[in-house]
Amino acid sequence: MDTVCSVNAFEDGTIELYNSIFEKLDSIEKKFSLTIPDSEICLVNKNAGISSVEVSKEFLYVVNTAQKISELTDGALDISANPLIELWGINTDHAKVPDQDEIKAAMEKVDWKKITTDSDSVFLEEKGMSINLGAIVKGYAADEIIKILKSYKVKKSVVDLGGNIYMFGKKADGSFWNVGIKNPKDPNATPLLIISTAEKSIVTSGNYERYFEKDGIRYHHIFDTKTGIPSANGTASATIVCSKSILADCLSTAFFIMGKEKAAAVIPTIEKEFKTNIAVVFINDKNNFSTLGEIEIHEM
Structure with a gap:
């Protein structure tokens, strides 16, 4: 998934367990990677405006989940944003500021409402459309790893898929895990905040993760599809804490774009739909933080 993936099952870790986990990650990669020509996502994109493509149940589940979040967030999450992602080329050797x-x-070519699904296929309604599942697939993968860990009766584990964290169980002494939230102004420095939690996924979207600078302006990789440019609402990072990593992954992007006030308005509906509590930590461009929901947090 174009990132470093690590899993620590501590005293319950075995070669069999880790092989099972990384075989699952390899299977997910082969379905969802935009760099594997015969992956399901590439086949769906190649057939945009031409025909529907039969896909696996897990691919359909991921797309349908993204579509539900798009509906509940008024399109703040939009997996059809790939034409914008490719145009800007952020984190590539051809990054640029496009003209209007x-x-x-x-x-x-960007419209989540023009993605059609049925019981076994996905269809992009217009030629030139393409989807990108980078804002959801690591969360899905983390949830699948947790299922494997539970099937092996693992008591505790730390899953880290390129910054998508899932803290499973509790520490050996029964205390919560501590997870740092980076300082957006200096990501390599001491974390700005510490979250203490157990049995939760923690996912952050920030303007410091992937970006380039031109003429003193930072252009990051989180696009507002209503404007076609990187989101610029004063949010530096949005961190989601909940029990479903696929949801945390989606919402970190959506809430980064929406901001605190709009996020607060939709959280009750999303919690009811996905049957889980959601907490959020926002850090603004002045490095001040605010929260939504119940969360144990410490300043460094």
């Missing part, structure tokens, strides 16, 4: 005509042309 280029942005407008790309945005004409």
Whole structure:
């Protein structure tokens, strides 16, 4: 998944367990990778505006989950944003600031409502459309790893898929795990905040993760599909804490774009839909933080 993935099952870890986990990750990679030509996502994108593509149940589950979050967040999460992602080229050797005509042309191919699914297939309604599941698939993968850990009767584990964290169980002494939230102004420094939790996924989206600078302006990788440019609402990072990593992954992106006030308005509906509690930590561009929901947090 183009990142470092690590799993620590402590005293319950075995070669058999770890092999099972990384075989599952390899299977997910082969379905969801945009760099594997015969992956399911590439086949769906290649057939945009032409025909529906038969997909696996897990691919359909991920797409349907993303679509539900798009509906509940008024499109703040939009997996059809790939034309914008490719246009800007952030984190590639061809990153650029497009002109307005280029942005407008790309945005004409972005619309989550034009992704059609049925019981076994996905169809992108217009040629030139393409989906990107980078804002959800690591969360899905983390949930699948937790299922494997439970099937092996593992008591506690730390799962880290490129910063998508899942703290399973509690520490040996029964205390909560501590997870740092990076300082957006200096990500390599001491964490700005510490979250203490157990049995939760913690996922952060921040403007310091992938970006480039031009003429003194930072252009990050989280796009507001209503404008076609990186989100610029004063949010530096949004961290989600909940029991479902697929949901935490989606919402970290959506809430980064929405901001605190709009996020607060939709959280009760999302909690009811997904049957889980949600907590959020926002850090703004002045490095001040605020929270939504119940969460144990410490300043460093």
